[in-house]
Amino acid sequence: MPLYPIEEKLPKVTVTDSSCDDKAVDGVYVCKLDLQHNDEKNEMPLHFKKVDGTWTILDK
Numbered sequence: 001m002p003l004y005p006i007e008e009k010l011p012k013v014t015v016t017d018s019s020c021d022d023k024a025v026d027g028v029y030v031c032k033l034d035l036q037h038n039d040e041k042n043e044m045p046l047h048f049k050k051v052d053g054t055w056t057i058l059d060k
Helices: 005-009
Strands: 014-020 028-037 040-051 054-058
Touching: none
Parallel strands: none
Antiparallel strands: 014 028, 028 040, 040 054
16 A cells, blocks of 8 residues: 655654553543654653543643
């Protein structure tokens, strides 16, 4: 399957570690992803909440 032009330009990012809070605040769990792109490392928080039975990433 050929790559779409935008896929060719996206950086290759690897998740090197992840963890989530044990308890929710107002039904929201905060998780942390450790990302690596080449030699650059970053930490990215994500907020999750179950909405209508499906886990959803919230825009915070």
